[in-house]
Amino acid sequence: QKEVEQNSGPLSVPEGAIASLNCTYSDRGSQSFFWYRQYSGKSPELIMSIYSNGDKEDGRFTAQLNKASQYVSLLIRDSQPSDSATYLCAVNMDRGSTLGRLYFGRGTQLTVWP
Amino acid sequence: DTEVTQTPKHLVMGMTNKKSLKCEQHMGHRAMYWYKQKAKKPPELMFVYSYEKLSINESVPSRFSPECPNSSLLNLHLHALQPEDSALYLCASSQVQGAGGDGYTFGSGTRLTVV
Numbered sequence: 001q002k003e004v005e006q007n008s009g010p011l012s013v014p015e016g017a018i019a020s021l022n023c024t025y026s027d028r029g030s031q032s033f034f035w036y037r038q039y040s041g042k043s044p045e046l047i048m049s050i051y052s053n054g055d056k057e058d059g060r061f062t063a064q065l066n067k068a069s070q071y072v073s074l075l076i077r078d079s080q081p082s083d084s085a086t087y088l089c090a091v092n093m094d095r096g097s098t099l100g101r102l103y104f105g106r107g108t109q110l111t112v113w114p
Numbered sequence: 115d116t117e118v119t120q121t122p123k124h125l126v127m128g129m130t131n132k133k134s135l136k137c138e139q140h141m142g143h144r145a146m147y148w149y150k151q152k153a154k155k156p157p158e159l160m161f162v163y164s165y166e167k168l169s170i171n172e173s174v175p176s177r178f179s180p181e182c183p184n185s186s187l188l189n190l191h192l193h194a195l196q197p198e199d200s201a202l203y204l205c206a207s208s209q210v211q212g213a214g215g216d217g218y219t220f221g222s223g224t225r226l227t228v229v
Contacts, residue, residue: 034217043204043220044157088156090217101147101170102218104156 023089137205
């Protein structure tokens with residue numbers, strides 16, 4: 001059974017704080033990991049991808065990957081009210097396949113209050 | 115603007131109607147997907163096309179019929195839907211790169227309401 005688990009939240013942080021979103025996955029051999037942001041009623045938007053152990057930073061966003069622990073996280077620094085959305089963790093667990101199919105977690109709803 | 119274009123953005127249809135959802139991408143991606151998403155739930159995979167061939171059908175009822183006329187287009191034909199089929203229907207595309215794939219690009223979605 002291929003599963004992606006996220007802390008479902010909701011997560012509420014004040015403006016300017018660090019928001020921490022967590023995700024675990026079931027397939028130890030997974031190679032590609034993604035974070036999508038989805039505003040209410042809109043489609044998911046890719047905000048981070050990570051493939052190697054360690055940290056990857058892009059502006060206020062940092063993705064962290066630990067393949068041994070099967071754990072991936074997203075940190076949002078200096079959180080803004082505009083960051084309020086649902087964050088979906090997605091993992092490519094189709095090893096040996098050319099499909100690039102992603103498995104999604106249930107999402108974590110983040111609210112940043114002024 | 116998204117590089118995956120879905121039309122229409124909104125659709126209201128009766129249970130006896132036939133309608134089609136359309137998706138187009140010009141990124142040279144060779145894998146295209148249909149997802150269904152209900153409110154406050156993650157996207158659920160319906161169909162995967164790889165090189166214009168249907169690769170995955172997640173046991174979707176036959177009232178949903180996908181079609182991939184060419185590498186840029188993906189359609190979803192709808193017939194005799196039920197009210198519980200009301201949802202956001204998302205099209206996505208990706209490079210076909212195996213486990214090192216670079217994720218999906220989603221279209222803006224079609225909000226479908228079945229009455």
